[in-house]
Amino acid sequence: MATGVEGGLTPVxxxxxxxxxxxxxxxxxxxxxxPAIVLMLLAGLIVGPGLxxxxxxxxxxxxxxxxIAVAVAIILFEGGLTLNLKSLQDAAEGVKRLVVIGAPLGxxxxxxxxxxxxxxxxxxxxxxxxxxxxxxxxxxxxxLRQARLRRRPAALLNWEAIxxxxxxxLAAVLAFEVVIVLQTASxxxxxxxxxxxxxxxxxxxxxxxxxxxARAFSRGWVPEYMKIPVLFVVLLGVFxxxxxxxxxxxxLAVTLMGxxxxxxxxxxxxxxxxxKEQATVMLVSGVFILLAANMDRQTLMxxxxxxxxxxxxxxxxARPLAVLTSLAFSxxxxxxxxxxxxxxxxxxxxxxxxxxxGERLTALGIEDGTQIGPLAFAxxxxxVVLHGFTLQPMAKLLKLTAADRPGVMIVGGSxxxxxxxxxxxxxxxxxxxxxxxxxxxxxxxxxxxxxxFGDLLSEDAEHRLDLVRYEKVVATTDNDAYNxxxxxxxxxxxGREHVYQLKRVRGGSARHALPATLGGRPIGPxxxxxxxxxxxxEGWEFRVTRLSEEFQLPDWYEKNxxxxxxxxxxxxxxxxxxxxxxTPRDLNDVRLVALAxxxxxxxxAA
Numbered sequence: 032m033a034t035g036v037e038g039g040l041t042p043v044x045x046x047x048x049x050x051x052x053x054x055x056x057x058x059x060x061x062x063x064x065x066p067a068i069v070l071m072l073l074a075g076l077i078v079g080p081g082l083x084x085x086x087x088x089x090x091x092x093x094x095x096x097x098x099i100a101v102a103v104a105i106i107l108f109e110g111g112l113t114l115n116l117k118s119l120q121d122a123a124e125g126v127k128r129l130v131v132i133g134a135p136l137g138x139x140x141x142x143x144x145x146x147x148x149x150x151x152x153x154x155x156x157x158x159x160x161x162x163x164x165x166x167x168x169x170x171x172x173x174x175l176r177q178a179r180l181r182r183r184p185a186a187l188l189n190w191e192a193i194x195x196x197x198x199x200x201l202a203a204v205l206a207f208e209v210v211i212v213l214q215t216a217s218x219x220x221x222x223x224x225x226x227x228x229x230x231x232x233x234x235x236x237x238x239x240x241x242x243x244x245a246r247a248f249s250r251g252w253v254p255e256y257m258k259i260p261v262l263f264v265v266l267l268g269v270f271x272x273x274x275x276x277x278x279x280x281x282x283l284a285v286t287l288m289g290x291x292x293x294x295x296x297x298x299x300x301x302x303x304x305x306x307k308e309q310a311t312v313m314l315v316s317g318v319f320i321l322l323a324a325n326m327d328r329q330t331l332m333x334x335x336x337x338x339x340x341x342x343x344x345x346x347x348x349a350r351p352l353a354v355l356t357s358l359a360f361s362x363x364x365x366x367x368x369x370x371x372x373x374x375x376x377x378x379x380x381x382x383x384x385x386x387x388x389g390e391r392l393t394a395l396g397i398e399d400g401t402q403i404g405p406l407a408f409a410x411x412x413x414x415v416v417l418h419g420f421t422l423q424p425m426a427k428l429l430k431l432t433a434a435d436r437p438g439v440m441i442v443g444g445s446x447x448x449x450x451x452x453x454x455x456x457x458x459x460x461x462x463x464x465x466x467x468x469x470x471x472x473x474x475x476x477x478x479x480x481x482x483x484f485g486d487l488l489s490e491d492a493e494h495r496l497d498l499v500r501y502e503k504v505v506a507t508t509d510n511d512a513y514n515x516x517x518x519x520x521x522x523x524x525x526g527r528e529h530v531y532q533l534k535r536v537r538g539g540s541a542r543h544a545l546p547a548t549l550g551g552r553p554i555g556p557x558x559x560x561x562x563x564x565x566x567x568x569e570g571w572e573f574r575v576t577r578l579s580e581e582f583q584l585p586d587w588y589e590k591n592x593x594x595x596x597x598x599x600x601x602x603x604x605x606x607x608x609x610x611x612x613x614t615p616r617d618l619n620d621v622r623l624v625a626l627a628x629x630x631x632x633x634x635x636a637a
Contacts, residue, residue: 045090049324052078053316068170068378068415071316075323080331087325099321099383102314104270104285106379109311110193111289112303125183125363126190129371133191133357134164134198140349149341149406151399154210155392159403161202162384163345163377163410166192170378170415178423179433182497184367188374196380197283201230203388204278210395229277237284240269241291248297259306278387282380318379326408334409341406342413350375366429374422376414382407436460436604437502442487442517444471447533447563448507451597452480454573454624458600461500465492466508488520498524503608506532506551509560518551528552531608534559553610555597555626566626573597576623584617594627 040048052074060067078085087095142160145151151159171192175185208226244265247253253261269288274281297303354372385407392400426432438461441448452462452475464475465483472482485492504521506514511533518530530551536559558566574594578584587594596609602620609615615623 040085040090042091042094045085045087048078048085049087049317049320050313053320054313056320057312057316065419067316068174068319068376069419071319072323072412072415075320076326078320079324080326080328085324087321091321095321095325096387099318099379100274101267101270102318103380103383104281105266106311106314106318107193107196107282108266108285108289110196111286112293113189113193113289115293124361125187125358125367125371126194128357128361129187129191129354130194130198131357133353134195134202136356137164137349137353138202140352141345144341144344144349145406148344149337149402151402152397154397155399155403157206158203158210158388158392159385159406161204161206162199162381162388162407163349164199164202165196165380165384166375166377170376170418174374174376174418174422178426179437179499180370180426181431181433182499183363184370184426184431185499187363187367187371191371193286197286200282200380200384201280203384204229204280207388207391210392210397225277229273229280230283232276233273233280233284234287236269236273237287238291240265240284241288242295244288245292245295245297249295258303262303315379318383322379322382322408326405331405331408334405338406338409342410345410346373346375346414346417366431370425370429370431373425374418376418377407377411378415382411433497433500437606438462438500439503439505439606440465440487440498440501442466442504442506442514443508443560444468444473444475444482445507445509445560445564446474446567447560448505449474449478449480450567450573451505451507451624453478454575455598455606456480457575458606458622458624460600460606463496463501465496487517501525503529503531503606504551505554505608506530507560507563511535511560515550519549522551533563536561552608554608555611556595557611570629571626572629574625574627576625578617578621578623579619584615587623591625591627594625596623596625598624600624 053071056070056074057067059065060070079087091098138160140160141163142153142156145156145159146153149156166188171188175189180188205226208223244262247261248258266285266288269284270281272281273284292303351372354375355368358368358371382404386404389400389403392403423432436459439452439455441452441462441464444464444466448464452464455462461481463481463483464472465485465487466472467484467486469484472484475482483492483496485495487496502525504518504525506517508514514532515535518532522530531554532551534553534557535550555563556566574591576582576587576591578587596613596615598606598608599615600606600622601616602618607613615621
């Protein structure tokens with residue numbers, strides 16, 4: 032293995048190791064249905080203080096802190112880019128309270144816990160307490176994706192995490208400026224002026240840069256292939272200039288820049304956000320591995336019972352006190368208040384900023400500044416593991432999950448769609464039929480199926496439909512181009528393996544045919560809209576059959592020689608749509624959904 036001068040990894044090899052561990056942990060977590068952050072934390076601890084294979088401070092040297100700073104800036108920008116003000120709706124009051132009231136209360140409660148429980152000085156406690164306001168969008172986002180919460184509690188946690196990240200960093204800056212005044216006897220007015228100028232510059236820079244980028248992109252001043260590179264350069268420039276004026280104010284600038292771009296109806300917004308989401312997955316993975324691997328074994332071993340009490344006091348007292356007080360006398364139901372109060376995972380920003388201020392406090396002669404880093408890491412590790420495994424069960428207990436089972440969204444209100452929805456309803460799956468033509472939904476409404484009147488790709492649908500309830504999309508309209516557009520557009524969000532559509536009608540001329548690379552996967556017999564609905568008129572129907580030890584798949588085929596499997600629901604509750612080349616699994620308790628000719632007398636096979 033190639034090594035560096037002092038026996039460590041070369042920077043290139045270290046980059047490769049961090050990337051492999053980060054992305055590998057995310058993939059393994061997806062396979063095992065575990066919180067990805069937990070595996071990344073474990074991977075970093077194993078290769079760092081555990082085995083000593085990776086020492087980021089030595090392997091990356093002076094690049095370590097700038098790398099983390101830039102990564103955090105990009106992560107926060109992507110967070111701001113997801114904050115469309117229209118998505119707030121009925122969560123607006125709660126978010127405002129959590130930021131305006133909850134943040135200062137959280138700062139005070141965390142400072143008290145640090146001083147009286149962890150035993151830190153008031154100076155160090157005030158600085159670190161400000162940083163602890165943050166709840167970590169890098170951790171919240173994957174947890175929300177896994178827990179599948181309802182829209183409002185998910186919006187509360189997501190908005191609080193993203194907005195409070197730069198607020199927490201600025202609170203730490205404010206406390207640090209006060210500490211400098213006390214330590215150096217410089218003027219209070221001077222420190223206050225520096226803070227005011229820094230915040231003002233950051234706000235103006237962020238908003239101006241966001242406006243400039245949006246205007247340039249919408250006017251066509253930047254070619255499509257250069258939009259992402261230009262965005263990155265502007266982002267880094269804004270962060271660097273703002274941070275040069277006031278340390279950590281760059282986080283505020285990039286968050287405001289992302290927030291403005293998210294709310295100006297930019298034509299390229301969807302492509303930009305998807306690219307940034309992919310970049311953020313890489314950066315979150317890398318930063319978590321770096322921070323975990325960079326922890327010193329002796330420092331971790333030095334954490335004692337006071338550190339444990341500190342973590343417990345933050346989770347059980349400081350966080351709930353701030354949230355419940357800020358949401359008191361609001362319209363937010365108690366179940367949602369409790370979920371938010373006991374869900375406060377900390378992430379990348381906390382560890383990165385805490386380490387920076389710990390060094391600065393130590394340089395000022397405040398000895399216990401060295402304890403900020405280990406305590407921050409202990410808090411992150413504890414909250415990540417705790418909330419990673421408890422958020423989903425707690426949400427189910429409080430009945431705040433979108434659905435016990437992820438459902439199916441059917442686009443198009445034909446007779447075939449209604450029949451499929453009724454069959455899926457027998458499996459106790461949430462099903463909704465979406466159609467922009469009100470008359471097409473009449474049969475679905477009469478059958479008691481949930482419907483949505485409107486275009487699925489419209490902005491109204493994005494904000495009114497709770498998409499997290501649904502895992503799969505089936506496009507079944509009579510417009511092949513629209514089916515292809517829907518499945519292609521929603522493919523990145525739902526996953527290409529979860530979008531399906533009826534077969535496209537092949538035109539007589541090859542030049543009029545749509546590219547095969549677009550659209551969704553085939554479903555059932557892979558028939559066109561006209562063929563599928565004609566089959567129902569000819570006397571076919573959807574049937575649901577349960578396989579068992581007494582009635583296995585070969586028995587089903589023997590009894591239903593003409594039947595065509597369309598979907599299966601496994602014993603574990605996972606739905607799988609079947610194409611013309613797919614075979615159902617021969618397992619007990621698998622329930623098959625199939626198309627078969629009607630018969631006058633039926634005998635239940637289950």
